[in-house]
Amino acid sequence: MRRADEQTLATLDDIVAMAQELKVLFPVAVAVADEVQISGGRSDGVAVRSSNFSDPTSAAALDGRRARRQERVKRTRKEVRAAATALRASLASATLAAD
Secondary structure (H helix, E strand, O other), X not given: OXXXXXXXXXXXXXXXXXXXXXXXXXXXXXXXXXXOOOOOOOOOOEOOOOOOEOXXXXXXXXXXXXXXXXXXXXXXXXXXXXXXXXXXXXXXXXXXXXX
16 A cells, blocks of 8 residues: 555544544534523613613623624534535545446
8 A cells, every 4th residue: 555545544534533523522512502691680680870771682692602603513514514525525436446
């Protein structure tokens, strides 16, 4: 076997290891991205220092961190689909080469 072939096999081992890690990490990332944390405060919902009503649900929905997490989950889904497509193409090429 050539050195390039050995490197390809090592890369395939890396892909398998990363896929196993991603399979464990992705559900956690989805759960955290969907989590909404409403900050604690007064139970009557009225802000103490202003005449405006406090809206903790709106604050949680508009939180930039939550939007960034959801965008990263969306990007992960897209990248996983692209990786699967590339792996299918690689498998097809290897199948044709072995034929």
